[in-house]
Amino acid sequence: MKPTEMIVPTNVTTMQTYFIILYLQNDVPLMFIGPTGTGKSTIVLNLLLNLPKEKYLPNIINFSARSSSNITQEMIMTKLDRRRKGVYGPAMGKKYVIFIGKYGCGLDRRMKGVYGPEGPGP
Structure with a gap:
């Protein structure tokens, strides 16, 4: 560790x-x-x-400067089962837990550059 x-x-x-x-x-x-x-x-x-593996299905997704919506969707969908057309979910009896983090993508700095020092408004 x-x-x-x-x-x-x-x-x-x-x-x-x-x-x-x-x-x-x-x-x-x-x-x-x-x-x-x-x-x-x-x-x-x-x-x-x-978490107990028999009850939870964790998915850890880390965003970077190269992340895209297609990659993110693929990372989410790969752990899901197809139930029927257009309906997906975790294996029966499990809860799907997604952790989304950001590593070295500079989102904070880019947001300040685009929106000024206060970031985006309401």
């Missing part, structure tokens, strides 16, 4: 893990946002990779 992947339990990480599990169990969508380098991805990935 790399030092950057180690999680030292704190009040914050324990609270975050609790809410991730609670939201997963109740089918509530969840988005973690915050400053770079605060451990969001590490906490979520650690939890997703340790």
Whole structure:
């Protein structure tokens, strides 16, 4: 295990893990946002990779500057089963959990360049 992947339990990480599990169990969508380098991805990935395989189907998608809608759709669809024409889903009895991260794609910098220092408006 790399030092950057180690999680030292704190009040914050324990609270975050609790809410991730609670939201997963109740089918509530969840988005973690915050400053770079605060451990969001590490906490979520650690939890997703340790979910029971018989109940959950995790999919980890990392965006980069080369990501496209076609590639993203393919990455999502490859883990799904076709139920009938136009209807796809995870294997029966499983919940499909998607983690979307961004690595080195410079999205934050590009957004500031396009929309100014405040980013896009409402």
